[in-house]
Amino acid sequence: MNSKVNTRPLEIKIEREKCEREHLFFTRRFFMPRMGFKFSVNWHHEYIAWAIDEVIAGRIENLVINVPPGSGKTELLTNLIARGIARNQRSRFLYLSFSQSLVEDVSSTARNIVKSEDFQQLWPVKISTSTDAKASWKTTVDGYEAGHVYSASMGGQVTGRRAGTLADDGFTGAIILDDPLKPEDAFSATARKKANRKILNTVNSRKARSDTPIILIMQRLHVEDPTNFVMTGNVPGEWEQISIPALIDDAYIATLPEHIQKLVPRDVERDEKGRQSYWPMKESLQSLLQLEQGGQDKDGATVSRYTFSSQYMQAPKKLGGDLVKSEWFGRYRELPELLWRAVFADTAQKTKEHNDWSVFILVGMGVDGKLYIIDILRGKWEAPELNRQAKAFLNKHKAFDWRTKPIRYMKVEDKASGTQLIQTLAHETEIPVLPIQRNTDKLTRWMDVTPHIESNYEQQPDNRFVMVPVDAPWLQPFFDEVEGLTADMTHDHDDQFDPLADAINEAKIMMNYSPPAS
Template sequence: MSSTFPQVNQSNPDLPEGLLSFDEEFQLANRVKNRGLARERLIPFCEFTYGGYRANWHHELIAEKLEAVLRGELKRVMFFAPPRHGKSELCSVRFPAFYLGHKPQDSIIACSYAENLACTFSRATRACVRSPQYHELWPIKLSRKGDVRWQLDGKKDERPSYIAAGINGSVSGEGANLLIIDDPIKTAKQAYSKGYRDDCWNWYRLVGRTRLQPDASIILMMTRWHDDDLAGRIIQQMKEDPTSTQWEIVVLPAENLEGGEGHLPYPALWPTQYSTKALADIQKDIGLYAWWALYQQSPRIASGTVFKREWWPIVDLVPELAFKLQVWDTAFGGDDYSVCQTTGIRLKTEAPRFIGMDVWRDRPIWPDLKQAAVDQYEKHKPDVVAIELKATGISLIQDLQATHPHIPVIGIDIKNTPHPVRTAAVVTQVANGQYGLARGEWNSAFIDEHSEYPLGAHDDQVTTTVHILNLVVHGGYGTDGSKVVIFDALNQLPGADQDQRAQIAQQMSIGAGY
């Protein structure tokens, strides 16, 4: 006669099979609770599907905004955050999976600066959707698999559930309920190429935006590279047209620094990952300009706070001018430009005090450069022509003095003053709206170069502006009392009207400072 005994519970030999220990019951109840939270909230979802996920406070903030997108309460949102601070994992990998769990009939277009990065996010999102943890929340299967396009089983239309694309890539024939743009710019070279920025803007307006359903949402996440990047253009559009679609903007700088964008409740954004010391080391390695743009999300401090785009009033009718100054920055050769800027100056009590009248810019060989200098003088008849004492400028001064003595030419000695120091000394004049521009075809390129300084490809026009301002406002360069004051130099110029020019210069307080 055999006896039967209850089978042993392997996890707890003291309990029959089918019965759970207190610890097991607690763990099961806790998992059921976590499962419920993971279905409802994004951060618990990340923790449930990604073992070891640890959220910082800024991830919680981003998640709150993304949940508002899911509920349809927020249609346009931008996130600006430093590299390697978890924005892509949260926004481009976990959130699309979370979104499709709630809205399996919707379609998502996700794009980045290149299709291969977009496909990387696509594979990661697809892996999340296929994971056992995800199936505990939503037992959804894939019917079409691929890196670029994939679809959930049971989708009622033929549109893919997820489409990956690069900026300038094609999404023709597709539509979406959600557009996610993650880092549309890869490199500084792209950021400071106006052509690439134009391409990015045109792709957004004419391709990405046109593929959206009427009630669709857009999420833009990026590290700010440039004042005129995609986010910058959208922000500018919002300012210029208050009736246009308004975006919510979340700015997350790496640390709290005076003058920057955004404000943190702590000294550093993610102190457990990037302490203030670690951030200081990064700043030393990458340089100040890249630091302010990429980590502080303040590209204007890096490249546009020097000269903001809106600081240059355009003048349709040039007012009466008391004095005209023409400044040359001549090239060393190669890809450098030679630039001549002619600027009218008004009395100190009038605003704008400076009127940029014209800019000539080219890469001439020597005989053509000399002829251009003569032509520009004859065109504008300035009271003085100032040429920087460098490169071909020295030869140009000597040649003009010998062959065209009627041209009132003087040399500009920068006295080894670094360009940023020269610029900082006069930027207030432009910031206060004191530098107007006579309307002309040259305005756009002029403003672009100034707004991109100091990270732009060229700074020749900036150099002439800085020379003009330093000559008029400070009288020249140097802090040792030996600087050449422009109205003293005027007394040495040939011509019967030299006394009149000097008198005007003194009346205008040229060289007297701010």
């Protein structure tokens, strides 16, 4: 949809001045022509836009913004780039995120805004033809390259790039960090430290001058995420923080600037704790309360209570010894009809008393969509005995009928004694023995699968995903282990939960698989 260009000089002057003065006005002005519908403004957009205006005015040195998923944060930052170019054609921006596709989309959208007829009517900015790509483009002034927008992933190279410029006073650009840490990497200490080091050692040095601002905007992911890193004094400069939880109450509203408090609606639905949705038009109170107890978001992704606390409420919890709870598992007396059965194995590196055990776990996927743990064998065996125990476990469960189905395969981590087991059993059993490559650390794998165990355990106690028998000799040792798991890896053993995580991941893949049409 093309907007009608206003050719009257006075009105153009008024509109231009208002765009340069008010970030939300600029955002709304250039959203409509591009998208074909109006930008739906909520109080939190007013809050973020006001803070961005404070950064531009120099009253906020550096800014951290924590918001729930789908809050419109990227739209506001995209327009910051275009608006910065409008205010000063020499402005230089450095835009970074964990996602290369995101930064390219943002940079490209900002460029398209600048190139648009509406923008050019207000600010006739020229874009260099020699440097005009999605991830990198420049403006020209008097035939010389001046302003610059450069975007890259957090793992990309930013050497030689600068945000801001020495050529002018006032706001001349910014470093923008939009989700610098990938949510899936939040539980990896290595990934967190890498992102934090990038902010401290690389990003902070990319300022053209000391007062070039940094704007960090993200969902909270972990108690040691980049937000915590900058807000605990690790990055030089003064930092202001805006935190917007998905569920808000009167106590939170009272902490907002007075002019923002007046924008928050009060005549909306609240729960028994007096909480309301931060954006009822987009996220109903009921949907947020369901997510709080563990459920699926609008994209079908499973949200654990930890994820809700961090990404939605901006209050990540310190992970202790309650990563997994026994009440999250359902109980069964008889197996239902199964779609398939499979064995997953985790073999120990050594057999000394303090080392982990070797484990074989037999699972089956029921026609009801639940994963059933059928049997677990655990022991400390040297290689020859390990091979015998594996074959004995397969032979024990080899018999099948229409209800239980044959064992499809055994999957083993392809490492150390596991590699030896794969090679040996390949010649000694008709059941395929396949390798598993675990490419992420334990905590990341665990946090990826625990929402599937936890989901619905309070709201729908009869609809739990992972089922265990009501009685089995291996049941109590299994629960003792999983309830003792800790995020800092100070627990004694995790050998039973590792192959269960493999089984859950396998079940997730098979549940989403659709055979090709014949």
